[in-house]
Amino acid sequence: MNHSTAPQVSLFVTCLADLMRPSVAFATIRLLEHAGCEVSVPVEQTCCGQPGYNSGEYESTIPVAKRTIELFEHAEYVVAPSGSCAGMIVHHYPKLLTGEWRERALALAEKTWELTSFLTDVVKLDTPPAHPTQLPPLTYHDSCAGLRELGIKEQPRQLLKSLCGVDVTEMQQSDVCCGFGGTFCAKMPDISAKMADDKLRNASATNAAILTGGDLGCLLNIAGRARREGLDIEVRHVAEILSGDLYGPAIGEREG
Amino acid sequence: MEQHSDQFYALSEDALEKTEQVKRRDMLGLFMPLLRDAAMDELGEFEALRQHNKRIRQHTLDNLDYYLARFELEATNNGNQVHFADTGAELNSIVLDICQQHSARLVAKGKSMVTEETGLNDYLQRGGLDVVETDLGEYIIQLAGETPSHIVGPALHKSQSDIRDLFFDKHPLGERELEDIPALVSEARQMLRETFLKADVGIIGSNALIAETGYSMLVTNEGNGDLCANLPSILIVCTTLDRILPRGEDAAAVQRLLVRSATGQPQTCYTSFYSGPRREGDTDGPLETHFVLLDNKRSDILASDYKEMLQCIRCGACLNHCPIFTSVGGHSYGAVYTGPMGSVLTPLLSSLEEAEALPNACTSCGRCAEVCPSDIPLPDLLRDLRHEQSQQKITPRSWRGGLRLHAFLAARPTLYRFFVDLGVGVMARLGKKKGVFKRLPLASGWTQVRDFPAPQGDTFMKQYKARSRGDE
Ligand code: SF4
Numbered sequence: 001m002n003h004s005t006a007p008q009v010s011l012f013v014t015c016l017a018d019l020m021r022p023s024v025a026f027a028t029i030r031l032l033e034h035a036g037c038e039v040s041v042p043v044e045q046t047c048c049g050q051p052g053y054n055s056g057e058y059e060s061t062i063p064v065a066k067r068t069i070e071l072f073e074h075a076e077y078v079v080a081p082s083g084s085c086a087g088m089i090v091h092h093y094p095k096l097l098t099g100e101w102r103e104r105a106l107a108l109a110e111k112t113w114e115l116t117s118f119l120t121d122v123v124k125l126d127t128p129p130a131h132p133t134q135l136p137p138l139t140y141h142d143s144c145a146g147l148r149e150l151g152i153k154e155q156p157r158q159l160l161k162s163l164c165g166v167d168v169t170e171m172q173q174s175d176v177c178c179g180f181g182g183t184f185c186a187k188m189p190d191i192s193a194k195m196a197d198d199k200l201r202n203a204s205a206t207n208a209a210i211l212t213g214g215d216l217g218c219l220l221n222i223a224g225r226a227r228r229e230g231l232d233i234e235v236r237h238v239a240e241i242l243s244g245d246l247y248g249p250a251i252g253e254r255e256g
Numbered sequence: 257m258e259q260h261s262d263q264f265y266a267l268s269e270d271a272l273e274k275t276e277q278v279k280r281r282d283m284l285g286l287f288m289p290l291l292r293d294a295a296m297d298e299l300g301e302f303e304a305l306r307q308h309n310k311r312i313r314q315h316t317l318d319n320l321d322y323y324l325a326r327f328e329l330e331a332t333n334n335g336n337q338v339h340f341a342d343t344g345a346e347l348n349s350i351v352l353d354i355c356q357q358h359s360a361r362l363v364a365k366g367k368s369m370v371t372e373e374t375g376l377n378d379y380l381q382r383g384g385l386d387v388v389e390t391d392l393g394e395y396i397i398q399l400a401g402e403t404p405s406h407i408v409g410p411a412l413h414k415s416q417s418d419i420r421d422l423f424f425d426k427h428p429l430g431e432r433e434l435e436d437i438p439a440l441v442s443e444a445r446q447m448l449r450e451t452f453l454k455a456d457v458g459i460i461g462s463n464a465l466i467a468e469t470g471y472s473m474l475v476t477n478e479g480n481g482d483l484c485a486n487l488p489s490i491l492i493v494c495t496t497l498d499r500i501l502p503r504g505e506d507a508a509a510v511q512r513l514l515v516r517s518a519t520g521q522p523q524t525c526y527t528s529f530y531s532g533p534r535r536e537g538d539t540d541g542p543l544e545t546h547f548v549l550l551d552n553k554r555s556d557i558l559a560s561d562y563k564e565m566l567q568c569i570r571c572g573a574c575l576n577h578c579p580i581f582t583s584v585g586g587h588s589y590g591a592v593y594t595g596p597m598g599s600v601l602t603p604l605l606s607s608l609e610e611a612e613a614l615p616n617a618c619t620s621c622g623r624c625a626e627v628c629p630s631d632i633p634l635p636d637l638l639r640d641l642r643h644e645q646s647q648q649k650i651t652p653r654s655w656r657g658g659l660r661l662h663a664f665l666a667a668r669p670t671l672y673r674f675f676v677d678l679g680v681g682v683m684a685r686l687g688k689k690k691g692v693f694k695r696l697p698l699a700s701g702w703t704q705v706r707d708f709p710a711p712q713g714d715t716f717m718k719q720y721k722a723r724s725r726g727d728e
Contacts, residue, residue: 046673177619252691
């Protein structure tokens with residue numbers, strides 16, 4: 001029995017952070033702890049099942065959803081550094097499941113949060129972490145699922161302001177899809193590249209040095225396209241920036 | 257219209273190479289949403305009106321038989337003749353019959369996507385009639401021998417100079433400049449005026465049919481619908497049976513949403529209600545009027561899980577907000593209906609095989625559903641179509657296999673961990689120097705156009721477990 005009054009957060013790492021960029025998950029833990037939460041990481045977690053689900057593979061996604069529910073349903077809060085993974089749990093698990101499982105999905109949905117909205121809307125974090133850094137101008141890409149499924153728009157901006165003292169330099173069409181779309185980017189690469197180019201053009205027009213956002217999928221897509229086109233804008237997850245982790249290579253950059 | 261939905265990939269690649277058109281579409285994708293958003297802000301009750309609209313449409317669709325019968329009764333009482341067509345071919349032959357009964361030679365048409373769907377123009381022309389489109393956009397593409405690229409702005413893909421060249425080429429007029437848009441419009445008007453005056457039959461579409469009165473509503477900016485409806489002695493209204501609404505107020509609600517969603521205007525220049533033929537004492541109006549109500553699979557859609565698609569009011573907002581539509585343009589879809597609404601409708605009207613690409617031409621970004629004044633869950637419907645494609649094995653086997661394997665592993669943590677720790681470790685070491693991979697054998701779709709960022713190091717879980725062990 002836990003008698004602590006600190007919010008108990010189960011971290012949903014997200015498969016992309018796990019595989020591609022662990023620093024996002026470590027930054028998330030630091031931020032949550034800084035906000036006074038006790039963080040645990042269920043080590044049996046894998047992926048929320050989005051790639052298959054969005055491609056219409058409903059049947060094979062159901063066991064994935066059920067496993068995630070079993071792993072996380074006893075948590076007080078579930079937090080993910082990704083609007084689309086949180087959106088998957090909040091909105092799509094209940095659609096995918098029926099009967100008792102649907103009830104359990106709904107119960108899990110109730111306590112599942114995307115990181116920046118959890119920090120602003122639940123624990124109301126407003127003190128900067130230990131090492132405030134002077135940030136270069138940065139621009140924010142609003143990832144679709146976070147924005148439209150969970151209403152995440154102001155939260156990261158507010159945190160960047162209150163924790164890092166920086167105002168986001170807004171780009172045009174910050175809320176238009178970057179062309180990632182899970183498997184879309186591989187199914188229709190040319191269209192996807194055009195969309196990423198539009199995003200990069202809008203971002204570059206702000207003269208921001210960093211493009212940030214709350215979803216690693218989009219950021220990998222944008223960074224990958226930027227590298228292919230030889231553009232030198234740094235791409236970093238907002239959790240890294242908020243936690244002051246700006247020293248390692250940005251996404252897709254080499255070390256040193 | 258001929259279907260080319262099976263060529264979406266090739267057509268969209270071509271479209272992306274036409275840089276001038278890409279630029280114009282980018283502007284469209286930037287400004288149309290701004291106009292629409294401003295109009296909605298001003299309206300201030302978008303959500304309430306949209307929910308209202310949705311309820312009405314759902315109610316009507318749930319009781320379609322009743323409302324159709326009522327409409328037929330009222331419209332007939334007003335002196336109209338009401339015809340039902342199961343298929344596009346049937347609609348075409350009903351219309352041709354009417355034209356032939358009156359020995360018509362020239363038909364003036366107002367804009368109608370439904371008759372694009374049935375290929376009416378070609379059919380009437382093969383039947384020996386002259387058909388002239390009178391909506392400016394439709395007129396332009398008719399002259400050019402093209403199909404509409406947008407359900408609201410059919411000639412949006414053409415530049416001003418394209419149109420100028422086209423008029424010089426096709427209009428038998430002498431010296432003139434056509435330097436600006438007013439000059440182009442006035443030339444088209446001059447040509448069209450003759451059509452209106454000479455036409456024996458007028459054909460228009462309808463934005464709503466009103467069951468309680470037997471009227472139809474048409475919303476236009478050019479007034480060409482009214483001229484088609486009032487000047488020729490015969491009027492034929494062609495539309496689909498799902499356009500029906502219970503009362504006049506309902507049509508007014510649709511109109512308010514439609515106009516703002518479509519062009520960002522608070523109001524169009526003309527919203528007209530047509531009741532029937534000229535009555536005793538009327539000074540003008542057609543002598544005989546017909547409604548041709550097309551089913552063409554709407555009954556099937558109504559009985560399916562895609563029923564909500566019939567709530568669509570054809571405003572085109574989902575097109576203007578869809579980054580894929582604005583990237584590749586309407587012609588890439590190879591069908592009458594394009595963008596998100598078309599990607600749902602086209603496979604339902606043709607087949608899941610033929611339109612295989614369309615439900616996949618979507619990143620599930622949700623912008624279409626956000627703006628849809630009928631609150632149609634377009635991304636969900638598109639995903640459901642992908643689900644059906646997968647079930648029917650239309651989706652390529654390698655995709656299905658890969659995604660199912662991924663899901664299989666994702667439900668089995670130990671196995672999953674084994675593979676990802678191994679793969680990520682190797683990739684991180686290989687990719688460390690450059691930070692990215694230029695080419696990856698299993699991710700060619702990705703690396704064709706972008707670099708693949710290398711993993712940072714070992715997986716988070718591996719590092720986390722190592723740290724926790726260190727803590728103990
Ligand atoms: S689906 Fe919605 S947004 Fe698209 S045309 Fe129809 S009503 Fe308009």
